[in-house]
Amino acid sequence: MNNPIVTQQPIEARATTGLMVVAKRYLVKYNLLLIFVLLCVVGSIVSPNFATTANITNVLQQTSLVGIVSIGMTFVILTGNIDLSVGSVAAFAGMIIAIFVNDGMNLWLSVLLGILCGVISGAVLGGLSAFLTVPSFMTTLAGLVGIRGATYLLSDGVPVSGIPDVLTNIGTGRVGGIPxxxxxxxxxxxxxxxxxxxxxxxxxxYATGSNEVAARLSGVNTKLIVASAFAICGALAAVAGVLLTARLTVGQPTAYVGLELDAIAAVVLGGTSLFGGRGGVFGTVIAVFMLAVIRNVFNLMGLGSFYQMVITGVVLIIALVLNRIAENRGKR
Amino acid sequence: MTNQEIVSMRGIVKRFQGVTALDGVDFSINAGEVMCLLGENGAGKSTLIKILSGSYTPDAGEIFFEGKSVTIKTPRIATELGISVVHQELDLVPDLTVAQNLFLGRTPSRFGFIKSANMQEVAEAAIARVGGQFSPKTKVSELTVVQKQLTMIARALTIEAKLLIMDEPSATLTADELQQVFRVMDEVTKAGCAILYISHRLDEISQIGDRATVLRDGKSVGVHILANTSQAELIEEIIGGKRGEVATQRSSTAAVEDKTSGLYIDRVFIPGVIDIRNVSIPRGRITGFIGLGGAGRSTLLSALFGSERALREVTLDGQPYDPHSPRQAIARRVGLVPEDRKTQGLMVGRSIWHNMIIAFNKKGFGTAKQRSFSKPKETALALGVRFHDFSQLGGQLSGGNQQKVVLSKWLVNESNVLLLDEPTRGLDVGAKVELFNEVHKIADSGAAVAVTSSELPEVMMHCDTIYVLYEGQVKEFFVTQGLSAEDILHVVITGEVRNA
Structure with missing residues (x-):
């Protein structure tokens, strides 16, 4: 055997050396980025205000919190699971720090405790799913309802104010023009x-999401990995909750209703497979920005939120179809 | 046996995007005979079947059915001609009854209403003909695998098929069930129907087949009357001598009862499942485990790997060994190649590279890539895995190469106790030989290797010692040298030990 790495499909292998083919491969891989850039171009054509620094930082300000939650969601979806509780967890964390601070607790300690709440709820809900092999859809659905209820109970359903300036400055402040x-x-x-x-x-x-049995038989502690992914997701949801309280200057019990759907949409639009094992953070970030830009362009054009909802739905479908077509092409 | 030609194919060519799958294949089959189709994976067997059954149309060549030139453009035309296929994945509708499945697509009706009584009658007769002992009213989901196969054959009978194509029916059957299918096949051929039989198992081909056509690299390279052809000749023709010698019988006869080398099992006990005592899997040797389905072969290996709960009184190189999880087993440098490659062994959606390093990076936060980069490559080279890019997905490889990737995961991890559960299942003859050649090298380098298999010739050819399991217990122990297949087979099937 002088050369055991033999090309199995010589035709394909030869073709990959062509410049066009390389370009095509990158196009397939980063098609979402291309769509995003096109969208930005369209945006700057239809609205002169789009490409201004003020507008761009504004978009960043608005989209960052959902973005943080979507990153956590990416971890969970990569394991082939889903977390429906993020909206409630975020609201709970944002509420509990407001209450802690009002009770005179040190600000940073209460922020830490708020995030810890997120870690614990993620670890418990995810752990229940992983160790008892019940669907995470159900455990986190229970979390969605139960934790939202707990948030209302904490504050009797009313907003809690009294957030110190140090924190509110983080929610609205900028460094060198960047939020x-x-x-x-x-x-x-x-x-x-x-x-x-x-x-x-x-x-x-990734291994756990790709083939849980094979991963376990290769020595991966798959249950612990899944529980950790949920803990990370819970932590990031809590971070978003704290940041929202900082921005609103109050703990808001009705905050983030429906956040889980925004996050899941961004993750899946970003190319992460709902079955796990494929995708990543890069796609999620691009998708988050894409959804934000669509909303932004419509705002600039003066179209109401009803239009935005319809068009967001349509764009989601188009992007998913394009993504699938590109993927199928890429396979050949 | 009548010699009337049912189907004859001449100069069949089929290309897929520049890849030639069939390159001028000639093939013919007579009424009342069992023609076997042999060849490695990728030799063109499934393409040929798909052309016969109307899934593909050939790019060139002619097909004659009972002497008349035909074009089989759709599966429906194939059915109308009288060509019926029993697929490997039995395509029956699980939620419908046997009778409903028998008539699927041509349900007898009047004014749109189903003629139920008529259906039951015909269905009952068809099931009786194939010797099935179940009611046509049974739901298909409640049938066993062999009953499903019988249903498929019954279906072929009800459409009065002239050619029945059976695609690896034995892959999922036990030996007993296979004999039942064989008896039905005899009946079918006596009625004048031709059977095209595809299987990788040469021993059953010599049992059931009349003639065999061998395909290699998309060409038909020979037609043999099986009664006059030895298995060795067939293997030679299938692999075309391109992979050198078929591995010869192992010759090691060193002392077997060395309890301080490799794994020594005092007892592995799972209540009601297995109770295995006094088994030695020493280093430098290949230890085979053979038995019928359900005899406990896979369970034993899972228990030894910590993926199955069991009472374990086992030593590894003289030290106590009691893994409660695969991770603990892996830490002792034990590796398992599981029974089902696609669902348990390989991550089909991950790259070859990721598949190889998954067991390796157990600790630390450092980048896995940098820590072990050269190792997967060296291992792949040593094992002769054929691929063109490390980033190729596992699922894109052929079966033999997939199994090598699963195996190399443990070599990357420097495992020196390897548990191989049916490692050659679903592999073609050439890939089996290649895989075992590597296993021999691994054993020769000082690893302890345990292999389970349901194919006796394979175990006899490659193992130094053989344990026969029967209903969860060790019935007999053999040193392979100078042993005859009948000696072992008797114990495997009956569980009785003959007095030597």
Whole structure:
């Protein structure tokens, strides 16, 4: 055997050397990015205000919180699970820090406790699903209802004010023109991407999502991996909740109703498979921005939110279809 | 046996996007005979079947059915001609009854109402003809695998098929069930129907077949009368001598009862399932486990790998060994190649590289890529895995190469106790030989290897020692050298030990 790595499909292998084919392969891989860029071009044509610094930072400000939650959701969906509780968890965390602070607790300690609540709820709901092998759809649906209820109970259903300026400054402040929350979002995205790409944890997460049995028989503690993914998702939901309280300057019990659907839409639009094992943070980030830009362009054009909802739905379908077509092409 | 030709194909060519699957194949089959179709995976067998059954149309060549030139454009035309296929994945509708399935697509009716009584009658007669002992009112989902196959054959009978194509029916059957299917096949051929039989198992082909056509690289390379042809000749023709010698029988006869080398099982006990005692899987040797389905072969390996709960009184190189999870087993450098490659062994949607390193990076936060980069490549080279890119997905490889990737996962991890559960299942003859050649090398390098298989010749050819399991217990122990197949087979089937 002088050369055991023999080309199985010589024709395909030869074709990949062509420049056009390389270009095509990248186009297939990053088709979402292309759609996003096109959307931005359309945006700047239809509205002169689109490409201004003020508008772009505004979009970043609005989209970062959902973005943070979507990154957490990416971890969960990569394992082939789903987390419906993120909206309630975010509201709960945002509420509990408002209450802690009002009770005179140290601000940073209460923020830490708020995020810890997210970790615990994620670990418990995800752990229940993983260790008792019940569908995560159900455990987190229970979380969605139960934790929202707990949030109302904490505050008797009314907003809680009295958030110190230090925190509200983070919610609305800027560094060098860039919103603080945007910086937090991008930093979390980079950290998450590194964790998924380059760590053993990330490797095991993908393996669990790709084939849970094979991963377990290869020594991966798959149940622990799934529970960890949920804990991360819960933590990031709580971070978003704290940041929203910071921005609104009150703990709002009705905050983030329906957030889980926005996050799931962004993750799936970003190319992560609902069956797990395929996708990543990069796609999610692009998808989050894409959805935000659509909304933004409509605002700039002066069209109401009813139009936005319809068009967002249509764009979701178109993007998913295009994505699937590109994927099928790529397979050949 | 009448010699009237049912189907004759001449110069069949089929290309897929530049890849030639069939390259001028000639093939013919006579009424009342069992013609076997042999060849490696990728030799063109399934393409040929799909052309016969109307799923593909050939790019060139002619098909004659009972002497008349025909074009089989759709599966429906094939059915009308009298060609019926029993697929590997039995395509029956699970929620309908047997009778409903028998008449699927041509339900007898009057003014749109189903003629139920008529249906039951004909269905009952058809089931009786194939020797099935179940009511036509049974739901298909409640049938066993063999009953489903019989239903498929009954279906062929009700449409008065002239050619019945059976695609690897034995892959999912036990030996007893297979004999039942064989008896029905005899009946069918006596009635004048021709059977085209596809299987990788040469021993059953010599039992049931009259003639065999061998395909290699999309060409028909020979037609043999099976009574006059040895298995060795067939293997030679199937693989075309391109992969060198078929591995010879192992010759190691070193002392067997060395309890300090490799795995030694005092007892592995799962209540009601297995109770295995005094089994030795020493280093440097290949230990075979054979038995019928349900004899406990796979369960034993799972228990040894920690993926099945069991009472374990086992030592590994003299040290106590009691893994409660695969992770603990892997930490002791034990690896398992599971029974079902696609659902348990391989991550089909992950790249070859990711599949190889998954068991390796157990600890640490560092980047897995940098820590072990050269190793998967070396292993793939050593095992002769054929691929063109490390980023190719596992699912895109052929069966033999997939199994090598699963195996190399443990070599990357430097495992030196390997548990191989039916490692050659679904592989073609050439791939089996290649895989076992590697297993021999691994054993020769000092690893302890345990292999289960349902194919006796394979176990006899490749193992140093053989344990026969019967209903969860070790019935007999053989040293392979100089053994005859009948000696073992008797114990495998009956569980009785003959006095030597």
């Amino acid at each position: 603080d929350v945007g910086i937090i979002f991008i930093s979390i995205a980079i950290l998450a991407a590194v964790a998924l790409r380059f760590t053993v944890f990330g490797e095991h997460l």
